[in-house]
Amino acid sequence: MIDILRSEWTKIRSVRSTVWTLAIAVLLLLGMSALLNGTADDPVDGAQAISLSLGGVMLASLPMAALGVLVISSEYRTGAIRVSLMAVPRRLSLLTGKVVVFAVTSMVVCTLALACTLAIGLAISRPATFDAGAAVQVALGSALYLTACGLFGLGLGTLIRHTPGAVVSVIALILVVPPVTNQLPGQWGDVVAAHFTTNAGMLVVTGHGNEHLGAWSGFGVYMAWIAVALVAGAVLLRRRDA
Amino acid sequence: MTAIRATNLSKRYGGTVAVSDLSFDVEPGRVTGFLGPNGAGKSTTMRMVLGLDRPSGGSALVDGLPYAELTHPLRKVGALLDAKAVHGGRSARNHLLAIAQSNGIPNGRVDEVLETVGLREVARRRIGGFSLGMSQRLGIAAALLGDPEILLFDEPVNGLDPDGILWIRTFMRGLAAEGRTVFVSSHLMSEMAQTADHLIVIGRGTLIADTSVREFIGRSSQGYVRVRSPRLAEVAELIKVGELHHDHLRVTAMSPVEIGTLTARAGIPLEELTSVQPSLEAAYMELTKDSLEFTS
Numbered sequence: 219m220i221d222i223l224r225s226e227w228t229k230i231r232s233v234r235s236t237v238w239t240l241a242i243a244v245l246l247l248l249g250m251s252a253l254l255n256g257t258a259d260d261p262v263d264g265a266q267a268i269s270l271s272l273g274g275v276m277l278a279s280l281p282m283a284a285l286g287v288l289v290i291s292s293e294y295r296t297g298a299i300r301v302s303l304m305a306v307p308r309r310l311s312l313l314t315g316k317v318v319v320f321a322v323t324s325m326v327v328c329t330l331a332l333a334c335t336l337a338i339g340l341a342i343s344r345p346a347t348f349d350a351g352a353a354v355q356v357a358l359g360s361a362l363y364l365t366a367c368g369l370f371g372l373g374l375g376t377l378i379r380h381t382p383g384a385v386v387s388v389i390a391l392i393l394v395v396p397p398v399t400n401q402l403p404g405q406w407g408d409v410v411a412a413h414f415t416t417n418a419g420m421l422v423v424t425g426h427g428n429e430h431l432g433a434w435s436g437f438g439v440y441m442a443w444i445a446v447a448l449v450a451g452a453v454l455l456r457r458r459d460a
Numbered sequence: 461m462t463a464i465r466a467t468n469l470s471k472r473y474g475g476t477v478a479v480s481d482l483s484f485d486v487e488p489g490r491v492t493g494f495l496g497p498n499g500a501g502k503s504t505t506m507r508m509v510l511g512l513d514r515p516s517g518g519s520a521l522v523d524g525l526p527y528a529e530l531t532h533p534l535r536k537v538g539a540l541l542d543a544k545a546v547h548g549g550r551s552a553r554n555h556l557l558a559i560a561q562s563n564g565i566p567n568g569r570v571d572e573v574l575e576t577v578g579l580r581e582v583a584r585r586r587i588g589g590f591s592l593g594m595s596q597r598l599g600i601a602a603a604l605l606g607d608p609e610i611l612l613f614d615e616p617v618n619g620l621d622p623d624g625i626l627w628i629r630t631f632m633r634g635l636a637a638e639g640r641t642v643f644v645s646s647h648l649m650s651e652m653a654q655t656a657d658h659l660i661v662i663g664r665g666t667l668i669a670d671t672s673v674r675e676f677i678g679r680s681s682q683g684y685v686r687v688r689s690p691r692l693a694e695v696a697e698l699i700k701v702g703e704l705h706h707d708h709l710r711v712t713a714m715s716p717v718e719i720g721t722l723t724a725r726a727g728i729p730l731e732e733l734t735s736v737q738p739s740l741e742a743a744y745m746e747l748t749k750d751s752l753e754f755t756s
């Protein structure tokens with residue numbers, strides 16, 4: 219397995235799309251933090267400053283999801299997937315390698331970026347006090363959230379094998395459809411909306427639960443969605459001709 | 461042990477039968493040509509051998525095992541299917557490095573194979589800018605990384621200039637001379653006649669011939685004598701064993717001398733009396749004419 223991880227690390231670090239998507243995600247995080255804190259009208263307290271600082275997380279999830287898609291779909295687009303599968307015919311090992319390398323890369327980059335994001339936001343807003351523990355928790359939660367969005371992309375990319383198709387699907391599932399579910403009528407509509415992908419996943423970014431889910435259980439629900447995408451992708455990857 | 465063994469191998473894609481009940485062995489120490497017209501099922505067969513496509517029936521074994529069960533498969537099998545199927549954004553070196561690492565092959569080997577195929581100078585350039593010839597060399601470098609005993613090449617000379625063709629031909633002969641198994645597909649008989657020791661010919665997914673090149677040449681070099689005359693019908697009657705074509709007579713059972721003597725005695729003038737050796741290409745066309753996917 220260590221061989222496969224090494225190989226996947228070489229692959230992910232040696233293409234420009236990785237550098238670009240990560241750079242865009244980081245810039246969105248830092249930029250939104252600076253913008254929102256800089257343009258706040260009234261003096262803000264610690265909790266508000268932290269939440270303004272994380273205003274770019276939703277946007278940054280798009281390049282992260284795209285990178286997750288590209289980790290596998292670019293191999294299908296070029297035909298390089300056949301080269302990869304000749305080298306690693308145990309297909310689930312190949313997919314596991316991609317998942318692990320993406321997740322670690324994303325966690326490292328996003329955690330560092332979020333630390334800077336919070337630092338910039340707090341430096342601009344200068345709240346009298348803030349809860350350092352809460353800041354660490356939402357920074358970590360946001361890094362996990364962004365990584366999860368990328369894994370969602372990776373799962374859908376494995377399933378769909380086609381870059382534009384998978385990118386559109388993942389954007390629909392993390393950005394477009396979740397607000398729409400809030401319009402669902404009745405109590406069941408409420409439950410569905412609360413558990414729908416990023417409606418549940420974003421709770422860990424805000425640090426507060428809602429009436430149905432806590433911050434971390436919400437993230438657990440989001441991870442379940444992602445697990446479904448990854449498992450479906452894995453099953454098809456094993457079964458289909460390359 | 462037989463390097464590659466296909467047993468009743470079959471593959472359907474929806475309604476298309478790409479390969480049907482194909483059985484053959486590929487042996488070490490020689491170049492085995494895998495011949496067939498376009499759409500015969502050569503690439504499909506190779507993909508099944510390499511565990512990429514799942515057979516609809518039968519099996520393909522490499523060294524007695526299904527490909528997917530080989531640990532570090534690249535140390536046993538190297539293959540070049542489609543030289544352009546690579547990520548154009550990567551450098552040649554990083555492309556090979558990723559492949560090498562996946563099979564625990566030391567990094568130093570990357571520089572060795574780049575040297576072998578003559579790409580050392582461009583190792584750090586993006587592959588996207590490579591010419592077809594350079595891409596083929598890169599694909600061969602990838603196949604050689606694990607120093608494998610078994611090599612598969614799918615139409616490696618397609619689109620190459622004469623220099624490139626000669627290079628690959630010499631290279632494959634060298635690999636076989638070292639005792640390796642070389643299995644190479646082509647749709648050109650003339651190409652294979654100069655490269656291969658053994659031939660497996662398929663058409664429409666089924667086996668047409670499994671023979672040594674020498675035998676194939678021997679079998680197909682049965683020539684004939686072409687006879688033309690203004691009084692062709694009389695010649696045909698006189699010779700009896702001829703086969704009448706629209707403007708000439710084809711004789712396989714008699715030599716030009718015998719025919720000439722007979723017609724001279726009968727006082728029939730001849731316009732042509734030629735001994736014809738059919739080319740390998742013609743013999744191959746004859747063999748596969750019933751199995752052409754698209755006839756022009």
Ligand SMILES: Nc1ncnc2c1ncn2[C@@H]1O[C@H](COP(=O)(O)OP(=O)(O)OP(=O)(O)O)[C@@H](O)[C@H]1O
Nearest residue numbers: 473476478496497498499500501502503504505647
């Ligand atoms: N993935 C696929 N889906 C559907 N049909 C396919 C697929 N791959 C191959 N075929 C069909 O199977 C047949 C055999 O194709 P294959 O590519 O194996 O032939 P080939 O001998 O390699 O031909 P060529 O000399 O043109 O490369 C063709 O009719 C082709 O259209």
Ligand SMILES: [Mg+2]
Nearest residue numbers: 502503504614
């Ligand atoms: Mg082919």
